[in-house]
Amino acid sequence: MIGLEGATVSFGSRVIFRDVTFEVPVGRTMAVLGPNGRGKTTLLRALLGFQPLAAGKRTAPKIAGYVPQHGASQAKLSGLDVVVMGHAARIGLFGQPGKGDIEAAREALDIVGATGLAEHRYDRMSGGQRRMILIARALATGSPALVFDEPTSALDLGNQSKTLDLLNMLRDRRDRAILFTTHDPNHALAAADDVLLMMPGGREINGTVEEMIVPEALNTLYGVDMRWVEMHGSGGAARRAVVPAFAGREYS
Numbered sequence: 001m002i003g004l005e006g007a008t009v010s011f012g013s014r015v016i017f018r019d020v021t022f023e024v025p026v027g028r029t030m031a032v033l034g035p036n037g038r039g040k041t042t043l044l045r046a047l048l049g050f051q052p053l054a055a056g057k058r059t060a061p062k063i064a065g066y067v068p069q070h071g072a073s074q075a076k077l078s079g080l081d082v083v084v085m086g087h088a089a090r091i092g093l094f095g096q097p098g099k100g101d102i103e104a105a106r107e108a109l110d111i112v113g114a115t116g117l118a119e120h121r122y123d124r125m126s127g128g129q130r131r132m133i134l135i136a137r138a139l140a141t142g143s144p145a146l147v148f149d150e151p152t153s154a155l156d157l158g159n160q161s162k163t164l165d166l167l168n169m170l171r172d173r174r175d176r177a178i179l180f181t182t183h184d185p186n187h188a189l190a191a192a193d194d195v196l197l198m199m200p201g202g203r204e205i206n207g208t209v210e211e212m213i214v215p216e217a218l219n220t221l222y223g224v225d226m227r228w229v230e231m232h233g234s235g236g237a238a239r240r241a242v243v244p245a246f247a248g249r250e251y252s
């Protein structure tokens, strides 16, 4: 389980969030949405213990799989080297990775469909390729908690779809607590069970996807009119998406 209880974080006199409580049990996935600068990354960092809490407490395993928004460029390391670092906390600072660590890393690369990147230099990869390596690194920790900071940002539509499929595949295993941030409510519809909304003005609310991803709440969240659209997905099944009223183009 991962979560916060009565958690407050401030930078100097500026409170980023106050008295936030939520939990993600093993087997569920939560999406966190909120406007730019509202504190989503800070919340993830607080959850993982990188950011001290001014009040409250956090629950997280000692080692969590964390996928940051931007991975540092890790000069001259191969994709495989970076994924093996997912085991670094287990290996220890001066330890050498053994056969088992390399096997675990290769398996994680296989799960994310990035086996072909194993021998490529990480610092020469595109943003999307690095993201896949970082996801594999998080899986290689073997942790029951996975935390993703905007896993679909800066990805083209095809890679957004692949990343959402991957999140769903991990969710369907129901053996981890998964948390991800996103700016797209449809990504919460696609890959989450629960949602935490960090509302403007410092209020947080959480509930199931069905309760939280509704036009009224999103109107308030972003200050933009939102509406449902009905459509047929690639499999022919009826689907609902939520889009801003500015989407599309007038036609007659």
Ligand SMILES: Nc1ncnc2c1ncn2[C@@H]1O[C@H](COP(=O)(O)OP(=O)(O)OP(=O)(O)O)[C@@H](O)[C@H]1O
Pocket (backbone or CB within 6 Å): 011, 016, 034, 035, 036, 037, 038, 039, 040, 041, 042, 043
């Ligand atoms: N170490 C820090 N010291 C001071 N202020 C900080 C620090 N880290 C973050 N902030 C501020 O806290 C606020 C929340 O930042 P954060 O990155 O958590 O927002 P976010 O919701 O993830 O934003 P975005 O959607 O734009 O990525 C911002 O105003 C940011 O400038």
